[in-house]
Amino acid sequence: MPESSPLVPVRDVPPNAEIHPGELEHPVTPTPAFFVRCNFPVPSIDPAEHRIRIGGAVERAFVVSVEELRAMELRTVEVTTECAGNGRIGMQPPAPGVPWDDRAVSTAVWTGVPLRLLLERAGVSDDAVEVRFDGADGGELAEAGRFVSYARSLPLEKALDPDTLVALEMNGEPIPAEHGAPTRLIVPGWYGMASVKWLTGIELVTEPFQGWFQRDRYVYDPDTGEAPTPVTSMRVRSIIHRPLEGSTVKPGTLHVRGWAWSGDGSITKVEVALGGGDQWVEAALESHTTSPYAWVGWSCSLEVRTPGRHLLRSRAWDSAGERQPDRPPWNRLGYGQNAVRTIAFEVH
Amino acid sequence: MPESSPLVPVRDVPPNAEIHPGELEHPVTPTPAFFVRCNFPVPSIDPAEHRIRIGGAVERAFVVSVEELRAMELRTVEVTTECAGNGRIGMQPPAPGVPWDDRAVSTAVWTGVPLRLLLERAGVSDDAVEVRFDGADGGELAEAGRFVSYARSLPLEKALDPDTLVALEMNGEPIPAEHGAPTRLIVPGWYGMASVKWLTGIELVTEPFQGWFQRDRYVYDPDTGEAPTPVTSMRVRSIIHRPLEGSTVKPGTLHVRGWAWSGDGSITKVEVALGGGDQWVEAALESHTTSPYAWVGWSCSLEVRTPGRHLLRSRAWDSAGERQPDRPPWNRLGYGQNAVRTIAFEVH
The missing domain is CATH 2.60.40.650 (Immunoglobulin-like)
Structure with missing residues (x-):
């Protein structure tokens, strides 16, 4: 990236970059300066063909297109999002993982459909305990020794919060590719790993989700032999x-x-x-x-x-x-x- | 200081500066790049008029000129010296004091008279327990609420080490003003506070010295109510x-x-x-x-x-x-x- 880039790269492939210090003064981060966090190469998705499937422990599974989402009741929320690994470079000793300084944090205005509306339309079964969100991104992970697709879950209560959105717009424009186009989850108050990008599936599950990014990464591992716990809301x-x-x-x-x-x-x-x-x-x-x-x-x-x-x-x-x-x-x-x-x- | 300076200033008055990162490659630090630590303004001393007084608990107190010191048996030792506050900027939380990064450390070749020779000439009394060294530097200290002259002590054993020098030369040249001209103590293996600059007095004392830089600064204060202990040798x-x-x-x-x-x-x-x-x-x-x-x-x-x-x-x-x-x-x-x-x- 050129010297004048509003981002400071941390990893080139896949793209991972922090907001440039000079861009921190904006209350709402300009979209080109919003920090980028990708676990895998950025998926290329045709919005016209894109569908989200809502299924699992529901009464009425269905699929919804971007066009259909746009026709629903939209909500706009200004949200600060921070990467769960932000500040990792300051750990003593430093921890493995992407070496974020302290600028993997940005603020944007997101517009989308409250997730709650989609869940109500599907009819959540009584035995559902969590909602799993599937991203279109995935790849071979050396640490996992296998192919992993990005997926993360939310407890029902947070999923039903009126401000948890299936976002369609970032700062009044369609979401850029690296930020999850055409549809991403926005989970206000939680670290960024919860706001699943390139959202393709919403699945109500009856057992706590055990995927790689829920149980092996984005967890607090006390390193004492005690079980790790999933990372959730942003610490002050x-x-x-x-x-x-x-x-x-x-x-x-x-x-x-x-x-x-x-x-x-x-x-x-x-x-x-x-x-x-x-x-x-x-x-x-x-x-x-x-x-x-x-x-x-x-x-x-x-x-x-x-x-x-x-x-x-x-x-x-x-x-x-x-x-x-x-x-x-x-x-x-x-x-x-x-x-x-x-x-x-x-x-x- | 200009961009090309071999030093990075930390405080301008009195001068305090770290070795420039680009000068760290030298096994023996070039003299202009040697870190500078001054508690007070640099004294200006005429070498021709300068005398060191050796007294206190000795059999024969005497004074010695720079010329007389030069005529004695000289010894040359290569020594790495580190400021006791080096790395302070990395404390969590940061401690009060000069905010040294991690380059208040340098290496020089020092030539001088083994302190032991001077102590032998004076004849150390049996009741002496420490040697106090007085620098010509001093000034009003806000923290102390009074005028303080720089002074520090050594246990007899370290003072009698054949490699503890009253140095006259740094890297084969007369010692520059900011490094203690014309005479400074060199205490190999100890943090820099022990290597008293602008040395004017050597006093054998019969009680552990209680001066400001021995008991109030350059001490490890555990901050638990336990008594602080003087800083001595350099940690690995x-x-x-x-x-x-x-x-x-x-x-x-x-x-x-x-x-x-x-x-x-x-x-x-x-x-x-x-x-x-x-x-x-x-x-x-x-x-x-x-x-x-x-x-x-x-x-x-x-x-x-x-x-x-x-x-x-x-x-x-x-x-x-x-x-x-x-x-x-x-x-x-x-x-x-x-x-x-x-x-x-x-x-x-």
Whole structure:
């Protein structure tokens, strides 16, 4: 990608890229800057031919076309989505997997059919416990030693949430190929692995789903012999986008800005620390949207007079009472790394 | 400092700077690239007028000029010196103090008078327990709330080590001002705070020294209420200088090179890991010197074929059986941070 790309590549094949630091200032991430996470090559799907099958433990299995979905009652939700592996590079020791820095997170406005409407039309059987979502992507996985298709499940309650969408549009346009065209699931508040791209199948299942991306990957493995548990909602986190890591600012008043989000409630407080130690200053929260699923802006002003290198941190609290931890919470595969990040910048 | 400076400034006043990554390849650091650590403004001392006073619990106190020192039996030792705060930026959470990355470490060839000769000439009293060294540097310290002169002590045993020097030359030239001209202590194997610069006084003391830089700074404070203990020898550590953090290399065979050192013995093994997880490869050790106090070179070759971002780590063992820890060992002031460092580089 050229120098001016709004994305920073992490893996070339399949495409995996983080939002460029310079694009973090936008409340709604411009579509070309939205982070890209692909487990397999991007499927090429003809929207005119595309169908989603709704079946399994339902009264009336059916298939639905993109055209039919477009004719249904659509809903629009602004959602911050973060990769479950975001921040993996900061694990100590680093975990195996795609080495995401901390910018595998973006915000978009998604428009689509509430999944609930499709489930109601199908009639969910009493014995259904989860909904499995099948993507069109798949391939040979060395770690699995076999061909794996992408699939993930949701508990019924989250599947029936009115804001869980089968999305057709991203920021008012058809969804680009790398983001799941023509139809993807959007699960507000959950890490990105739940928002299955290139959605082709919705299956009501009567036992918890045991697929590769449900039980072997996207799980918290405590590495103690205890059973791993599937990754679900986004842990409370914040990111600084002004000043940027490695940037140079003039001595004087420093305007610090960033975002904070949580999948388990609203952001209640953000604090900022200049330098090491335990001196924290409360930032002002500045919501740009009424969506409970979008990150919240925050800012504060600090005086920085000493020329040279300085450190800066932010930490967020959510309405569930959780705060970002000082150190990365350990799990073998490096998911949910929401520890306070220290950035360095220069004053000159 | 200009872009081409062999140093990366961390604080401008007083001067504090790390060796530039591009200068790390030298077994003996070029003098202009040697890291600079100053607690106070650099004293300006006329070598012709300079005297060191040896006194306290001795039989014969005396003063000695630079000229007299030069006429004594000189010894030359190659020594790797690391700042006790090196790596502080990697503490989680970051500690207060100068935010050193991991390049406050350098190697030089020092020539000077073994301290032992001066102590023998003075005749150490039986009740002496430590030797205090006074630097000419000092100033008002906000944290201390008073004027503090730089001073540090050594136990008698280390002071009497034949390789502990009152140095007159650095890399075959008179010591530059910022490195302690005209006379500085060199304490091989210990963190830099022990190698008192601008040395003006050597005092035998009968009680453990309680000065600011002995009891309030350069101490391991466990932050648990237990008493802090003075920082002494350098913990085992390694650094990668090829590839450099953030650099881009071509797919294929990657030649990895670096240094390893310990103040508590020789380096016995270095391992390298590509990517996250626990796959380590043993590196070959390549000593360039017979000095037991200089860092040891190491190298290995790895195959890296996948374009994109990759992680690299090294970890060293010493003959005392110590290994670099996976996570920074916590202490309140951020000293002795010798954890394995993860660097990221690009393959394209």
